[in-house]
Structures are given as structure tokens and as C-alpha cells.
Amino acid sequence: MDSNDRKLLAILQQNAKTSIHDMAEHIGSSTASVQRRLKALRESGVIQKEVAVLDQKRLGFGITAVVAVELERDRLDQIDAFKRKARQDRQVTNFYCIAGDADFMMVVVAMDIADYEEFTHRFFFADKNVRKFRTSIVISTEKATLELPL
Numbered sequence: 312m313d314s315n316d317r318k319l320l321a322i323l324q325q326n327a328k329t330s331i332h333d334m335a336e337h338i339g340s341s342t343a344s345v346q347r348r349l350k351a352l353r354e355s356g357v358i359q360k361e362v363a364v365l366d367q368k369r370l371g372f373g374i375t376a377v378v379a380v381e382l383e384r385d386r387l388d389q390i391d392a393f394k395r396k397a398r399q400d401r402q403v404t405n406f407y408c409i410a411g412d413a414d415f416m417m418v419v420v421a422m423d424i425a426d427y428e429e430f431t432h433r434f435f436f437a438d439k440n441v442r443k444f445r446t447s448i449v450i451s452t453e454k455a456t457l458e459l460p461l
């Protein structure tokens with residue numbers, strides 16, 4: 312990966328709908344070269360996905376919760392089952408296996424407090440393997456990005 316690849320990636324992080332022509336002009340290259348580079352970046356997995364970033368409040372998701380989770384046991388099958396459940400749940404937007412006081416950290420969105428409470432009953436209280444969870448409710452989002460510092 313060279314500096315032109317990094318420049319292309321920086322452009323895509325800002326606006327994935329930027330035209331090939333505009334990207335080529337920005338890096339001083341041909342459109343064919345930009346197309347080849349983008350294809351290679353996609354095929355190699357550097358570009359994993361191109362998505363729309365949505366306004367969660369306008370879509371009715373008024374609650375964002377950051378939740379630390381501790382599991383009861385360290386059995387691999389139970390850990391794997393919890394991971395699968397978290398990966399599949401649409402309300403879990405980010406899910407991390409961590410070192411420290413907890414086993415996992417997750418970010419969960421909900422329409423309101425009642426919706427979040429329903430999530431906790433379904434996701435945590437119904438799971439005998441969850442020892443405890445600690446929720447922090449986000450008051451305001453000061454920065455949220457998937458952009459990497461290229």
C-alpha cells in the first residue's frame with residue numbers, strides 16, 4: 312500500500328460516493344489506475360464495506376448505552392454462545408472482547424429506556440452465564456467515527 316492508496320482511503324472515509332474522476336484528480340492519477348487500486352483494496356479486505364451513516368436520533372433511537380459485561384464461567388462453549396448472541400443482535404452496534412475488569416464491552420441502541428430495559432431482560436437477565444453487567448447511558452455524543460487516521 313502506497314501513499315496514493317492511503318489518499319484514496321482517506322477520501323472514501325469522508326465520502327464513499329466520491330466519483331472515480333474526482334479521486335483521480337485529487338491524487339494526480341488516471342481513472343483506470345484509481346479503479347484498479349480500489350478493486351485491489353476491496354479484494355484484499357482493506358476496504359471491508361461501504362455503508363451509509365444514519366442519524367440514530369432521527370430514526371427514533373434515543374438511547375445509547377455502553378455496557379460492561381462479566382460472564383459467570385470461563386467455559387469456551389458458553390463464551391462462544393454469548394459472542395454469537397451479541398454478533399446477531401441488531402441492537403448491539405459494537406461488541407468488544409476486552410482485558411480488564413469486564414469480559415466484554417458493548418454499545419447498544421434503544422428507542423427509549425423501556426426499550427433498553429426490555430433488551431436487558433432478553434439479553435442479560437435471561438442468560439444464566441451473565442454474572443453482571445454495568446450500564447452507562449450516553450448523555451451526548453461528542454465524537455463517533457469509523458474513520459482511521461490515515
